[in-house]
Amino acid sequence: MNLSEKQIERYSRHIILPEVGGKGQEKLLAGRILIVGAGGLGSPSALYLAAAGVGTIGIIDGDLVDLSNLQRQIAHSNADLGKSKAISSAEAMQAINEDVNVRIYQERLTAENALTVINDYDFIIDGTDNFSSKFLISDACHFAGKAYSHAGILRFEGQTITVKPGETTCYRCIFGAPPPAGAAPSCSQAGVLGVLAGVIGTIQATEAIKYILGIGDLLTNRLLVYNALKMSFRLLEVRRNANCPLCGTNPSVTELIEGEQAVCDLNCDCTKTR
Amino acid sequence: MKLEINGLSIETPANTTVSQLLSIQKVKMPDMVSVEINESILDRKTFGTTILKEGDKVEFLYFMGGGK
Numbered sequence A: 001m002n003l004s005e006k007q008i009e010r011y012s013r014h015i016i017l018p019e020v021g022g023k024g025q026e027k028l029l030a031g032r033i034l035i036v037g038a039g040g041l042g043s044p045s046a047l048y049l050a051a052a053g054v055g056t057i058g059i060i061d062g063d064l065v066d067l068s069n070l071q072r073q074i075a076h077s078n079a080d081l082g083k084s085k086a087i088s089s090a091e092a093m094q095a096i097n098e099d100v101n102v103r104i105y106q107e108r109l110t111a112e113n114a115l116t117v118i119n120d121y122d123f124i125i126d127g128t129d130n131f132s133s134k135f136l137i138s139d140a141c142h143f144a145g146k147a148y149s150h151a152g153i154l155r156f157e158g159q160t161i162t163v164k165p166g167e168t169t170c171y172r173c174i175f176g177a178p179p180p181a182g183a184a185p186s187c188s189q190a191g192v193l194g195v196l197a198g199v200i201g202t203i204q205a206t207e208a209i210k211y212i213l214g215i216g217d218l219l220t221n222r223l224l225v226y227n228a229l230k231m232s233f234r235l236l237e238v239r240r241n242a243n244c245p246l247c248g249t250n251p252s253v254t255e256l257i258e259g260e261q262a263v264c265d266l267n268c269d270c271t272k273t274r
Numbered sequence B: 001m002k003l004e005i006n007g008l009s010i011e012t013p014a015n016t017t018v019s020q021l022l023s024i025q026k027v028k029m030p031d032m033v034s035v036e037i038n039e040s041i042l043d044r045k046t047f048g049t050t051i052l053k054e055g056d057k058v059e060f061l062y063f064m065g066g067g068k
């Protein structure tokens, strides 16, 4: 692939970086990234990856844009209310950069479609808002051998880790299985500071870009925990777990299952005492 | 004995188990916590039987399901 004059100008701030250069920019243009969920985490990822010139970006989401989304889901605007989130975010990406081939999936990622969808991409970004999807992404990426960025946010806190299946600590190494239904609060019930999604989502996009470029150290074997109130970033070393139900020595998860969706008990307050 | 919990130093009675520590630390929903001791994740079935040692570095890792 040869960069055009316009591309050389558009990506000049990348190309001037010795770690990226023209070669790296070509890698990005040939790169394929899937974003699962066009919401709080997925929005900043989508916009920055489009701006960066990632050549193929898949966006999968079955929801429609709702007024309460606009507090943080910055790929969508007032004019998009009621529109498919996948389409709305695709339009936002396309408006930034016509170099990007956006592939739109107006559906939920399920145990049935996950492997087929994921297989077309180099790196997966988990921007979902429920444990069922997060575990599904972890398992599907494991079986497909695809690297992914996991993240979760709640109230004023967020956490993220990058996983290279079979090589580095995975989501199930840390959390095993979804928490019991009723124990888990969701953003709609517990609230979330909108900008938190931007901080964590852009870290996920950074990881995706580094992975495509093959530069730097990925956020592997380390869980990054961010607290916006304390403005603290803690990097926790987490080793692979031999008892991991997915990547351990005697795995119990051997096929894709759609876990029960954890439903929040409005009164739960599990992280208050942190 | 001295332990380090989520980066902070605290004092607990000797022979404290992980379950006791969760309750000492007023963690209301232990189901929502994964526990790491000295960088290794602990099997949650052993919270009640795992006895902490002086100087252990303990991390409570919370399930965080949000994203949209």
Ligand SMILES: [Zn+2]
Pocket: A169, A170, A171, A172, A173, A174, A241, A244, A245, A246, A247, A248
């Ligand atoms: Zn694992």
